[in-house]
Amino acid sequence: MRPSQTLVVGIGSSHGDDRVGWEIADAVLERVDGRAEVRRARKPADLLDWLEGIASLEVCDAVAGEIGPGCVRSWVWPAAEIAGVPFAGSHDLSLVATLALAEQLGRLPAHVRIWGVGVHRVQAWSPMSPAVAAAVDRAVEQICAALDVARAPQP
Amino acid sequence: MSETPRTIRVEALARVEGEGALNLRVRDGKIEAVELNIYEPPRLFEALLRGRALEEVPDITARICGICPVAYQMSSVHALERALGVTVSPELRQLRRLLYCGEWIESHALHVHLLHVPDFLGYDSGLAMAADFPDEVQRGLRLKKHGSQLLDVLGGRAVHPINVAVGGFYRVPRASELAALVPDFEWGLQAAINVTRWVSDFDFPTFERPYDFVALSHPDEYAMCEGNICTSDGLAIDAAQFAEHFREQQVPHSTALQAVRIETGATYLVGPLARVQLNRRQLMSEARQLADDLLERSCANPFKSIVARGIEIVHAYEEALSILRGSPACGQSRMPYDYREGDGAAATEAPRGLLYHRYRVDAEGRVAAADIVPPTSQNQGQIEDDLRHFLPAVIDASDDEIADAAERLVRSYDPCISCATHFLRVKVERQ
Numbered sequence: 109m110r111p112s113q114t115l116v117v118g119i120g121s122s123h124g125d126d127r128v129g130w131e132i133a134d135a136v137l138e139r140v141d142g143r144a145e146v147r148r149a150r151k152p153a154d155l156l157d158w159l160e161g162i163a164s165l166e167v168c169d170a171v172a173g174e175i176g177p178g179c180v181r182s183w184v185w186p187a188a189e190i191a192g193v194p195f196a197g198s199h200d201l202s203l204v205a206t207l208a209l210a211e212q213l214g215r216l217p218a219h220v221r222i223w224g225v226g227v228h229r230v231q232a233w234s235p236m237s238p239a240v241a242a243a244v245d246r247a248v249e250q251i252c253a254a255l256d257v258a259r260a261p262q263p
Numbered sequence: 264m265s266e267t268p269r270t271i272r273v274e275a276l277a278r279v280e281g282e283g284a285l286n287l288r289v290r291d292g293k294i295e296a297v298e299l300n301i302y303e304p305p306r307l308f309e310a311l312l313r314g315r316a317l318e319e320v321p322d323i324t325a326r327i328c329g330i331c332p333v334a335y336q337m338s339s340v341h342a343l344e345r346a347l348g349v350t351v352s353p354e355l356r357q358l359r360r361l362l363y364c365g366e367w368i369e370s371h372a373l374h375v376h377l378l379h380v381p382d383f384l385g386y387d388s389g390l391a392m393a394a395d396f397p398d399e400v401q402r403g404l405r406l407k408k409h410g411s412q413l414l415d416v417l418g419g420r421a422v423h424p425i426n427v428a429v430g431g432f433y434r435v436p437r438a439s440e441l442a443a444l445v446p447d448f449e450w451g452l453q454a455a456i457n458v459t460r461w462v463s464d465f466d467f468p469t470f471e472r473p474y475d476f477v478a479l480s481h482p483d484e485y486a487m488c489e490g491n492i493c494t495s496d497g498l499a500i501d502a503a504q505f506a507e508h509f510r511e512q513q514v515p516h517s518t519a520l521q522a523v524r525i526e527t528g529a530t531y532l533v534g535p536l537a538r539v540q541l542n543r544r545q546l547m548s549e550a551r552q553l554a555d556d557l558l559e560r561s562c563a564n565p566f567k568s569i570v571a572r573g574i575e576i577v578h579a580y581e582e583a584l585s586i587l588r589g590s591p592a593c594g595q596s597r598m599p600y601d602y603r604e605g606d607g608a609a610a611t612e613a614p615r616g617l618l619y620h621r622y623r624v625d626a627e628g629r630v631a632a633a634d635i636v637p638p639t640s641q642n643q644g645q646i647e648d649d650l651r652h653f654l655p656a657v658i659d660a661s662d663d664e665i666a667d668a669a670e671r672l673v674r675s676y677d678p679c680i681s682c683a684t685h686f687l688r689v690k691v692e693r694q
Contacts, residue, residue, distance in 0.1 A: 150420065150421065150422065151421070151422065153404070153408075156404060157408070205390065208390055209389075209390055209393055209400070212390060212391075212393035212394045212397070212400075213393055213397050213400065213401060214397065
């Protein structure tokens with residue numbers, strides 16, 4: 109059976125602006141009305157356990173440094189420029205390494221889009237900065253629009 | 264007339280934890296200098312701890328390393344508990360060993376499958392290897408995940424756990440949380456045995472060193488958290504005597520201190536090979552059988568550390584299963600204590616080797632002094648010495664081949680550079 113599910117994953121932690129992936133996942137869950145599976149991840153490698161039966165993956169993570177705080181960008185895998193994007197976090201496999209490994213293992217969905225939100229303040233237990241908090245709704249709108257496009261009947 | 268020096272530099276060592284370099288200088292076909300250059304900036308954790316409440320220490324020291332945070336937490340709480348005169352209950356001690364099993368499984372499985380095996384199979388990376396060996400890589404990821412699961416349940420989260428407390432834990436897990444892990448760990452034990460037999464069949468360079476192995480040793484168990492610090496030549500000391508027998512010294516080319524034995528002035532080796540060779544009798548049954556079958560009692564070949572690492576994964580699964588199946592009593596989470604002036608030292612076995620901590624605390628429960636000696640600092644001098652003896656065999660090769668051979672040897676020790684900074688690029692100078 110061909111995979112058909114759509115999976116939306118927000119990667120994050122409890123620490124300041126690094127929450128943004130989780131906040132986006134929570135907000136998307138309220139909007140998708142069962143059209144997609146939505147998960148929170150603590151680290152990119154969590155993805156490797158969730159890809160079976162998934163045809164389309166939308167994954168959202170914080171980006172430190174490369175884009176301004178609160179800016180939302182997306183890349184469709186494989187995008188050459190993604191290799192240089194400093195997604196937040198220095199532990200375990202990076203998001204790009206995780207996706208590359210999933211691809212090598214033949215487990216990567218046919219469609220993968222990566223959403224990055226620029227972050228600024230990643231301190232333990234601190235709230236999100238206003239600029240990043242304000243980006244959540246914009247990112248959710250864009251992800252939901254992308255999901256709608258993906259599900260629209262093809263001519 | 265001597266030749267122009269030949270310099271070989273590995274600017275950034277690949278597939279090691281953290282960032283460091285290696286500089287080699289060759290003159291007249293002989294190795295003149297080997298410098299393991301740890302250039303990550305000093306992190307000054309010992310100074311950062313001074314004046315802090317002692318309860319903060321396990322969480323702060325866990326930040327030293329994203330790969331072996333449990334080791335830092337365990338060495339710190341054991342040292343502080345000795346300073347305070349606290350003895351944890353047997354049940355809490357057992358849960359701490361279970362947590363440590365999680366870290367060994369996670370760290371060793373990652374190193375074996377994604378960092379070290381590619382050297383033996385001829386790949387540049389675990390990622391490149393994954394296309395041809397998908398089952399093996401996925402097995403490694405699954406084993407690594409089991410370790411993370413233990414850290415999640417016992418440590419509160421898999422990265423930088425937050426549940427280890429002076430006196431015990433902030434929260435002990437429910438028996439049902441632990442029992443739920445048994446099926447995965449039963450699969451993992453068999454998989455770990457297969458991994459160890461698989462890696463033992465690799466082609467290993469012929470290279471033996473007269474190592475002075477150093478590791479914790481305990482009469483009743485494979486030492487992780489407690490025991491005497493023991494050496495190949497028969498020294499057996501309490502951690503409180505560490506500074507009388509081991510000395511850290513600065514070298515100009517590295518931000519990591521290097522350790523030597525005071526008695527001999529010589530380098531020594533810590534880590535899985537040292538542990539298995541000093542403590543083989545204490546391994547659990549499957550691990551012991553594998554050690555006897557696959558690793559000679561006299562083996563001092565650093566490249567075979569991958570076999571020792573596999574044996575330790577098996578041991579960790581056996582011990583974890585033994586604890587998980589035994590329905591550990593999860594009652595009192597922490598032992599009470601009163602503040603008092605005191606001094607406490609402890610060593611525990613991080614995946615990479617012996618990790619020593621010493622603290623002096625004041626009557627208000629604040630840290631007055633701290634001393635931390637990580638395993639990679641202890642191994643750094645030994646790694647340089649081993650390179651001096653290994654590289655002459657490949658000295659006529661191209662610079663790239665020499666650099667590659669040097670990196671392979673360095674990876675055998677699974678150095679954690681970020682921990683050691685107070686550490687890899689390879690540069691070879693030929694003269």
